[in-house]
Amino acid sequence: MQIDKAERIVRDILAGAGVTVGGSEPWDITVHDRRFYPRLLKQASLGLGESYMDGWWETPALEEFIGKILRADLKNTLKGDWRMWSLPIRAAVSNLQSKARAYEVAEAHYDLGNDLYQRMLDKRMVYTCGYWRDAKDLDEAQEAKLDLICRKVGLEPGMEVLDLGCGWGGFAAFAAERYGCKVRGVSVSKEQVALAREMWKDLPVEFILGDYRDMRGSYDAVVSIGMAEHVGYKNHRTMMQVIHRCLRPEGVALVHTIANNVSRRHGIPFIEKYVFPNACAPSMTQLAKATEGLLVIEDVQNLGPDYFHTLIAWWKNFDAAWPELRGSRYDDRFYKMWKFYLLGAAGASKYRDGQLYHVVLTHVGRQQPECRAS
Numbered sequence: 222m223q224i225d226k227a228e229r230i231v232r233d234i235l236a237g238a239g240v241t242v243g244g245s246e247p248w249d250i251t252v253h254d255r256r257f258y259p260r261l262l263k264q265a266s267l268g269l270g271e272s273y274m275d276g277w278w279e280t281p282a283l284e285e286f287i288g289k290i291l292r293a294d295l296k297n298t299l300k301g302d303w304r305m306w307s308l309p310i311r312a313a314v315s316n317l318q319s320k321a322r323a324y325e326v327a328e329a330h331y332d333l334g335n336d337l338y339q340r341m342l343d344k345r346m347v348y349t350c351g352y353w354r355d356a357k358d359l360d361e362a363q364e365a366k367l368d369l370i371c372r373k374v375g376l377e378p379g380m381e382v383l384d385l386g387c388g389w390g391g392f393a394a395f396a397a398e399r400y401g402c403k404v405r406g407v408s409v410s411k412e413q414v415a416l417a418r419e420m421w422k423d424l425p426v427e428f429i430l431g432d433y434r435d436m437r438g439s440y441d442a443v444v445s446i447g448m449a450e451h452v453g454y455k456n457h458r459t460m461m462q463v464i465h466r467c468l469r470p471e472g473v474a475l476v477h478t479i480a481n482n483v484s485r486r487h488g489i490p491f492i493e494k495y496v497f498p499n500a501c502a503p504s505m506t507q508l509a510k511a512t513e514g515l516l517v518i519e520d521v522q523n524l525g526p527d528y529f530h531t532l533i534a535w536w537k538n539f540d541a542a543w544p545e546l547r548g549s550r551y552d553d554r555f556y557k558m559w560k561f562y563l564l565g566a567a568g569a570s571k572y573r574d575g576q577l578y579h580v581v582l583t584h585v586g587r588q589q590p591e592c593r594a595s
Contacts, residue, residue, distance in 0.1 A: 227258035238293035240286060247282035248289050254278075265299045270491035270565070274557045283560065284533075287568030318453030318499050323432050324409045325498045326451055331388075331410035334550060338389070340542035341535050345391035346420075349447035349477060350528040350577045359534040362527070367395040370444060373520070373581055374473040375590055376400040380441040383407075383467050385433045385460075386448025390417030393426040405438070407431050436463055442475075443468045449478035450502045454486050457503055457511035464582065465515045473590050474516070474582040479528070479575055480504060496562050508580060519589055520581040525570060528577045532567035539563065 232242050241249045252258075254277035260268040272278060280286045290296070316322075342348055343363045351362025352369050370392065376382065378401030384393050387406025390413075396402045407429045408414050417428045433448065434456075443464050452460045464474045484504040488497065503511075505521070512518055539546075543556060569575045581590060 224255050224259060227262055228255060231258045231261055234295060234298060235290070238289045238295055240289050248280060248285035250278050250280045250286060252278045261299065265490070266296060267490040267494065269299075270495070270558070270561050273561050274554050276557075283564040284529075284568035284571065287565045288572035288574075289568075291569055291574040292572045316453065316455045318451060318456050318501075320432055320434060322499055326500060327408070327410035327413075329498050330496060331408075332412040335389075335412055335416050337539075337546060337551070340546065341539045343391075345394065346389035346416075347391035348388050349531075350479075350524055351531045351534075352524060353527045353530045359531070359538070362531065362534075363391070364395070366524075367392055368399065370446065370475055370477065370579070371396055371400050373579065373590070374442040374444060374475050376402050376442060378402070381405075381439075383436060383438065383440040383443045385436065385443065385445040385463070386451070387413070387417065387428060388447065389413050390421050390426060390428055392444065392446055393417070393428070394421040394424055397421075397424040397426050402442075405429065405440075407433055407436055433463055434459060436467055438467055439469050440467050441469055441472050443472065444475050444477070446475075446477040447479075449476055449508070451497070451500050452503070453499065453501055454484070454503070454507055457507050461511045461515050461582075465584070468582075468584065470584055471587055472583070473519075476508070476578070476580045476582065478503060478508075478578055478580070480508070480578050481575060482573075492562070495558050502575065505576075505578065508578070512582065516582040517585055517587070518580060519583050520579075522579040523576050524579065525573060525576040528575075529567050529570040532563050532570060536560070536563040536567065 235242060242252055243249070257272045257277040260272050264271070338346060338348065343359045345363060347363040347367065350366065351359060352366035353362045354365070356362035356365050376396055380402045382396055382402050382404045384404055384406035387393055387408050390406055393404035393406045396404050403425045405427045406417070409432060411430055414428045414430045445460070449460065468474050479502040481502050481504045484507050485501055487493065488501045492500065509518060539559060547556070583590065
């Protein structure tokens with residue numbers, strides 16, 4: 222397609238979302254390379270992100286720009302050409318989140334470098350949405366979230382807890398310190414497990430490098446905090462079966478997950494390529510169907526708006542630390558990619574394109590837990 226024609230089309234599409242090329246609003250964009258226009262039409266979200274990384278366009282408020290185009294549902298207007306169908310086809314014909322592929326996201330994302338995450342995250346290194354209702358900063362928001370989860374699953378001293386997708390062990394350490402519990406966590410990231418073992422070596426916690434599907438045993442509580450996004454639609458039922466077999470009859474489980482508003486089989490192409498390979502957040506429909514006949518959904522709380530504040534806090538921490546991080550492992554192109562990832566997700570959260578659910582689960586026959594959404 223000729224650049225002039227592509228520019229007219231893209232300008233009109235963006236105008237429908239309230240975005241002006243060369244405008245004065247914070248969410249308006251400046252185009253530095255006119256090849257941006259046909260690239261966007263051909264490659265949709267992937268072209269949008271990659272051309273931003275290439276410096277072809279910019280905006281003063283990236284999160285607001287992303288929010289505007291999502292609110293106008295441009296992701297369903299800009300679908301790209303036939304070459305963008307490779308991911309949907311792969312998702313349909315294969316299990317992108319099989320055991321054989323389980324470690325790919327760790328190698329590409331979670332094992333990037335603990336130095337990056339130590340500077341971006343809170344003091345406990347919790348890489349999931351915080352709870353900001355009464356919090357003044359990121360540390361308080363994450364501790365409030367961890368405490369909320371502990372109360373929802375009814376933790377008491379001496380209880381044994383399984384943490385599926387334990388990250389750097391922030392929840393495990395909190396549950397051990399504040400509630401006197403013994404916690405076993407599992408992660409596919411060797412860097413997370415190594416640092417968690419060092420950080421929390423004086424607590425009654427254990428961290429295993431492995432796949433959630435291999436977990437066995439009997440626990441008073443099972444939590445999954447930020448792992449369900451990596452499970453995939455073909456494995457939601459398997460995840461619930463793991464929770465079912467590991468949860469004691471009177472136990473309580475909780476799944477904390479980013480969620481799509483509609484059921485999807487694959488993630489966003491840009492995020493798939495640069496951030497989280499094989500990731501696809503579930504919808505509430507997919508989660509509910511996966512529990513059918515296994516577990517009772519006792520409570521659902523949507524913390525979606527809190528994720529915006531968490532992502533902005535992460536972005537500010539990362540941006541402030543960039544002079545220290547910049548070097549051979551993290552170049553300027555990585556900086557722009559990471560900015561697009563964090564602020565793009567912030568825009569999606571602010572404009573409610575994605576949600577953040579706490580789903581409380583029990584076995585059939587158990588009395589309803591006292592602590593629910595609060």
